[in-house]
Amino acid sequence: MSKKELNIFKLLSEKPWEASQAEIDNQHDGRTLDLSKAKLGVRTIMVVSTVIFSLFVVSYSDRMLVHDWRSLSEPWLLWINTLILIFTSFVFHKAKVLSDKNEFEKAKNYLFLVGFLTFAFITGQLIVWQHFISAGQYAATNPANAFFYLFTALHGLHLLGGLFFWGKATKKLFKNNFSIAKTKQAIELCAIYWHFLLIVWLILFGLMIAT
Amino acid sequence: MSDEYTENKLEAKAADSSSGSYAPTAETVPAKESPDQELYHAKSFWTKWVFSQDAKVIGVQYALTATAIGFIGLILSWGMRLQLGFPETFSFLGPATYYQSVTMHGMIMVIYLLTALFLGGFGNYLIPLMVGARDMVFPYVNMVSYWMFLIAVLVLIASFFVPGGPTGAGWTLYPPQAILPGTPGSEMGIVLMLISLSLFVIGFTMGGLNYVITVLQARTRGMTLMRMPLTIWGIFTATVLALLAFPALFVACIMMTLDNLLGTSFFMPEIFSMGEKLEYGGGSPILFQHLFWFFGHPEVYIVALPAFGIVSDLISVHARKNIFGYRMMVWAIVIIGALSFIVWAHHMYVSGMNPWFGFFFATTTLIIAVPTAIKVYNWVLTLWRGNIHLTIPMLFSLGFIVTFVNGGITGLFLGNVIIDVPLSDTYFVVAHFHMVMGIAPLMVVFGAIYHWYPLITGRHLNQTLGKIHFWVTFVGAYAIYFPMHYLGFIGVPRRYFEMYDSPYMTSGVGLNQFITVAALIVGFTQFLFLYNIFTSWYKGEKSERNPWKANSLEWHTPDYPPTHGNFGKELPVVYRWPYDFSVPGSDKEYIPQDVAPSQVPTAKAETT
Numbered sequence: 110m111s112k113k114e115l116n117i118f119k120l121l122s123e124k125p126w127e128a129s130q131a132e133i134d135n136q137h138d139g140r141t142l143d144l145s146k147a148k149l150g151v152r153t154i155m156v157v158s159t160v161i162f163s164l165f166v167v168s169y170s171d172r173m174l175v176h177d178w179r180s181l182s183e184p185w186l187l188w189i190n191t192l193i194l195i196f197t198s199f200v201f202h203k204a205k206v207l208s209d210k211n212e213f214e215k216a217k218n219y220l221f222l223v224g225f226l227t228f229a230f231i232t233g234q235l236i237v238w239q240h241f242i243s244a245g246q247y248a249a250t251n252p253a254n255a256f257f258y259l260f261t262a263l264h265g266l267h268l269l270g271g272l273f274f275w276g277k278a279t280k281k282l283f284k285n286n287f288s289i290a291k292t293k294q295a296i297e298l299c300a301i302y303w304h305f306l307l308i309v310w311l312i313l314f315g316l317m318i319a320t
Numbered sequence: 321m322s323d324e325y326t327e328n329k330l331e332a333k334a335a336d337s338s339s340g341s342y343a344p345t346a347e348t349v350p351a352k353e354s355p356d357q358e359l360y361h362a363k364s365f366w367t368k369w370v371f372s373q374d375a376k377v378i379g380v381q382y383a384l385t386a387t388a389i390g391f392i393g394l395i396l397s398w399g400m401r402l403q404l405g406f407p408e409t410f411s412f413l414g415p416a417t418y419y420q421s422v423t424m425h426g427m428i429m430v431i432y433l434l435t436a437l438f439l440g441g442f443g444n445y446l447i448p449l450m451v452g453a454r455d456m457v458f459p460y461v462n463m464v465s466y467w468m469f470l471i472a473v474l475v476l477i478a479s480f481f482v483p484g485g486p487t488g489a490g491w492t493l494y495p496p497q498a499i500l501p502g503t504p505g506s507e508m509g510i511v512l513m514l515i516s517l518s519l520f521v522i523g524f525t526m527g528g529l530n531y532v533i534t535v536l537q538a539r540t541r542g543m544t545l546m547r548m549p550l551t552i553w554g555i556f557t558a559t560v561l562a563l564l565a566f567p568a569l570f571v572a573c574i575m576m577t578l579d580n581l582l583g584t585s586f587f588m589p590e591i592f593s594m595g596e597k598l599e600y601g602g603g604s605p606i607l608f609q610h611l612f613w614f615f616g617h618p619e620v621y622i623v624a625l626p627a628f629g630i631v632s633d634l635i636s637v638h639a640r641k642n643i644f645g646y647r648m649m650v651w652a653i654v655i656i657g658a659l660s661f662i663v664w665a666h667h668m669y670v671s672g673m674n675p676w677f678g679f680f681f682a683t684t685t686l687i688i689a690v691p692t693a694i695k696v697y698n699w700v701l702t703l704w705r706g707n708i709h710l711t712i713p714m715l716f717s718l719g720f721i722v723t724f725v726n727g728g729i730t731g732l733f734l735g736n737v738i739i740d741v742p743l744s745d746t747y748f749v750v751a752h753f754h755m756v757m758g759i760a761p762l763m764v765v766f767g768a769i770y771h772w773y774p775l776i777t778g779r780h781l782n783q784t785l786g787k788i789h790f791w792v793t794f795v796g797a798y799a800i801y802f803p804m805h806y807l808g809f810i811g812v813p814r815r816y817f818e819m820y821d822s823p824y825m826t827s828g829v830g831l832n833q834f835i836t837v838a839a840l841i842v843g844f845t846q847f848l849f850l851y852n853i854f855t856s857w858y859k860g861e862k863s864e865r866n867p868w869k870a871n872s873l874e875w876h877t878p879d880y881p882p883t884h885g886n887f888g889k890e891l892p893v894v895y896r897w898p899y900d901f902s903v904p905g906s907d908k909e910y911i912p913q914d915v916a917p918s919q920v921p922t923a924k925a926e927t928t
Contacts, residue, residue, distance in 0.1 A: 123546040125546040125896075125897045126642070126896075126897055126899075131895065134542060135895055137541065137542055139540050139542070139543050140536075140539070142536060149537060150458065150529055150533055154529065157525055157563055157567060160564055160567040160568075161570060164567060168571065168575065168607060168611070172603070172604065175603075176602070177601055247582075249582055249583035249599065255582075259575075
């Protein structure tokens, strides 16, 4: 099977019991999509996360219509955090490009920078929390606050989960004879996941400043 | 077209390919593009049987855990029935205990028993074997998935032992009552329930990742999607549904936990409790209902679709006939799966929604009846003129068809708004959903266990006990649920602890006692089944290889029962679909999937 395409209508109209179809089917190597299982795994996780965040956004839109909604004023630190996250994504992309070119020593430095920036982002978010808590803006004070804490916490947890795999990918580079293909893939998948979380954050942040 | 498929043509093609120019023939199989899967080889007892990464062991672990918690659910149902049949007789049953039994029974049966058993149990055991893979694609994640499930179950059990006991909010856990004083278990029980559900969702997502990607990417050569047994189609589609629907439950659980612990008002409206105004305000309980049922309705099909798939295979194998309308069966599974996401609000007709909203959901609900009816016709047409062997799996399959039709038809009643409104929250609803998603899938679970038990243990279950199990369960289920329809018609509301001297209960009292006695008998029979499972494990009649003469790959492994790595040195190559029974012209009664056309030269392709 050189060309892999998943046309569900074509697929579902196959007649597996017919001889002519049997000849085609016998050539099949058993894979539906031309993707590695890890890549498909990350995509599936991203789909599930998208559903989770979408449902939160729907709940947010439903809840904000009630009269007791008082919007939060976003502190300037949140903008800085957002810039840090955008920059992290950019650096991760750079690391991925370098690993594609087999320049792993340079990629290593960029990966460290990613880790540092991500921790900086999470710390920044915690400082924002601190700021709100000291200002008496608790989760129970207003539904807008509750959603703010919920969104930042969930997004942060997703990043922490990503950092676990970032750690695994970076560790690979320190082995004497690491598998180049696997390392490249690990870096690429982490980068995709970071971009995904950037988009999620931009949507959530955009939603919160727009309302 | 298919009749031209003769030996001559085969030979001509074979000669073609040997002469250098590459032409696909029925026999040539391309070289493998991807290397064989790296397997984790367990060395110690612990890694082999406890922290196992072998999908077969994980499947059995899932099944045993689900069964254990399922029997707790069964015992809870006895408590409810004793109270309903013989009120004011048993001192250990107060209103709180009753509501806690109702809630835990529902939650355990739907999520921790049926979902875990079908997807975690049968999914893990059967997917790699039936698609011709050595294991799941991410064995380690698969192991973690089971342990998350076990922790979720333990947290659930722990809620029985905390102050206030488990939650008694009903399995739907509707706020605001679920977390307010007055509802049993509103202290710790509800928190543990919400945590347990969240853990279940996380664990399931890990497992679901494995099931989906194994089915899509790790099949053996020649196994196209349309050559997969319908069991796999059912489990695969149900897993996709679960991956998309469980997030809604997760979201609802998290927000309700915060409402409970931090005092946020996601779902909590302005409310007075015990004469005092609470801090809550502005939240929408209806939002919770939408989230819950956006999960809850696909959940019905998460349980039903694997049952549909498995029963199709059982009927085909035990009636020695190819499944009628294989493609239609696959379409129906996919269409039911897609439609199941746009019918959720038919659980909420009485929540005060816009009538047009209800109209939309009534329409989609009734449309689902079309693919479902197609499936029922196809099962019946598969049986038509089949060589029906009345084995125990076949008996259970037949029981499933009847029960499913029964529950499905009452579903048509309840899908219509105007009929649903008076019947809502009566025993009619209880009878409906027990028939359609309790008894019917359980029939398939039982049939499937009798069918695949020899594959797992190499021994048959005791046939006499099996026949007793079937007949008592089948007849008993109708003895329990038919009278409940009537109770619903005379207006007996569900969830009530006691009806006291309500005038319309005069004819219901005797019925309730009858139902309770029937429920106790059916329950005891399940213990008989459990006894059968455990004693047959070492005492059962030894089964020969492939006792049911099935075609699918799981019965054709080099070792029987299948061992680590499933398929020995070489993975099988698939040349046909799994339904080649009684193929015209063939001297063999059945042709397994890995038999090449040249080995059965006289077989003609079936025209369907």
